[in-house]
Amino acid sequence: MTTTAADEVVDLCRDLIRIDTSNYGDGEGPGERAAAEHVAGLLDEVGLEPEVFESAPRRTSLVVRLPGVDPARPALVLHGHLDVVPAQAQDWSVDPFAGHQDDELLWGRGAVDMKDMDAMILAVVRQMAREGRRPARDVVLAMFADEEAGGTFGAGWAVRNRPELFEGATEAVSEVGGFSVTLAGRRAYLVQTAEKGLSWLRLVADGRAGHGSQVTPDNAVTKLAEAVARIGRHPWPLQLTPTVRALLEGVADLTGLPFDPQDPTSVDALVAALGPAARFVGATLRHTTNPTQLDAGYKANVVPGSAQAVVDGRFLPGLEEEFTTTVRELAGPDVRIERVHHDVALEAPTTGALMDAMTDALLAEDPGAAVLPYTLSGGTDNKSLSRLGITGYGFAPLRLPPELDFAGMFHGVDERVSTDALRFGTRVLDRLLATC
Known part of the structure; x- marks a missing residue:
């Protein structure tokens, strides 16, 4: 056989x-x-x-x-x-x-x-x-x-x-991409047509080293901690790229939920309707900056001369310059930024011969389904x-x-x-x- x-x-x-x-x-x-x-x-x-x-x-x-x-x-x-x-x-x-x-x-x-x-x-x-x-x-x-x-x-x-x-x-x-989610009782397959850009950044603060018992206004750890907090807590605004907008319009059509791109509540409800896939999609509505590593000092009573942190930044397609400028402003004048790893954001056409072929191949095996584009946060x-x-x-x-x-x-x-x-x-x- x-x-x-x-x-x-x-x-x-x-x-x-x-x-x-x-x-x-x-x-x-x-x-x-x-x-x-x-x-x-x-x-x-x-x-x-x-x-x-x-x-x-x-x-x-x-x-x-x-x-x-x-x-x-x-x-x-x-x-x-x-x-x-x-x-x-x-x-x-x-x-x-x-x-x-x-x-x-x-x-x-x-x-x-x-x-x-x-x-x-x-x-x-x-x-x-x-x-x-x-x-x-x-x-x-x-x-x-x-x-x-x-x-x-x-x-x-x-x-x-x-x-x-x-x-x-x-x-x-x-x-x-190409995996299924269930929307209002109907399967929909999400084809990945875009992905966020990658910006891993090292924040470095310098200061005056000294004894931990002394007054130290020029403290590297303090400068770094303030910068990390500003970047990590920054409320990045909602920004819908073309792929994300196309996905949300498709979810709205399948579920009957309203879609108002200016209303975060409306957007959040559509993302939530994607079930487990909401984790992927929710991170593509805006830039993100997550502090992931901290490194400073070697003894409890010694003020170190420098302190470092790493931030995992992910920026939306077409908006890298805006992202970089904002992170620089949030870091402040006392912290320098070094690039650890950087890679481009991508956004491919959501229509065309290859997209049609992927859609047809899916629907041939699952005729009652829908096919939607989406952006990958990674x-x-x-x-x-x-x-x-x-x-x-x-x-x-x-x-x-x-x-x-x-x-x-x-x-x-x-x-x-x-x-x-x-x-x-x-x-x-x-x-x-x-x-x-």
Whole structure:
């Protein structure tokens, strides 16, 4: 009997989860080599010849190009990442790297971020190769290292050092989109067409070091604490970007709730109607600045000469300059700002041939559903690919149980995904590659 993508996708995902690719962001950890070699073997098994490369020891990525029916068309990048955030086993109900399965759920670190999508991609591509089918256009399949730490050793490195791998590509599809939510009893699939920008900032305050018993007006800790409080408590105003506005209009149409873009209460009610996905969407209504780290002093009775803090800032597409200016003003004249990590905000068209193809592929498998665009509050490797002029979307299609807290699965404890959702996703992806 011929093996189909739906037959093997759960096993593929389980096997990937069992390969620990924890990314601690400091160069420590197992790296992605074992997972990349495993994936390369799966592709080689069906006659494909991926190129495996490393940006640093054990920081391994791979790319393979699948010829399309119409090679004259611009290519599509279909990409995933092999690394995961760390998991503390004592906090979980199951071993996070055992690939535990029960009650139609597959548990483990990476089950939704994003070894589920990796497995769906592999299952579909393997089936197409076995059957001798080609995608509608050339597809550049990529599995990157290091996405969970900004992609420096993965997509970012590939874009800087191997841009020829993506020659002719104009669009990309990857994670955190295409999943379902339930609105007024009807399923709606959220396709990610935008993502906020990333601005990790170090705040540094200098002062006069001295004895803790003395009067010290020039105190670095005080200056820093005041700046951190101003930035962390700043009430960023409501600002609806085009993608967010389109999403809220769609939610209003499906639920019958009113939509007044000038009324925060109206907006909040529409976001709340998205259930667990409200966590994703609620953070895309405005800029955010969350203090995440503090570092000052070495003894209780010594006033330090400097103090530092780190702020995780996320800015809306098209509004980076406004965000940067405001943070500078909030920090004040006594605190300097150093960039820790920065990446662009993205906003792709919510209409067009690829968006139509994604919508059609979803509705072919779930005819009564709706499809809406949304903005991701985090980031993906689409940021790196955008530097090559490639427009990225989030489309890892999953038909989810209404009770599953999908947003809470990302980087959370007891991460898990429905096995039925994995099989659904393979069918949707197969349709997409055949038509897009």
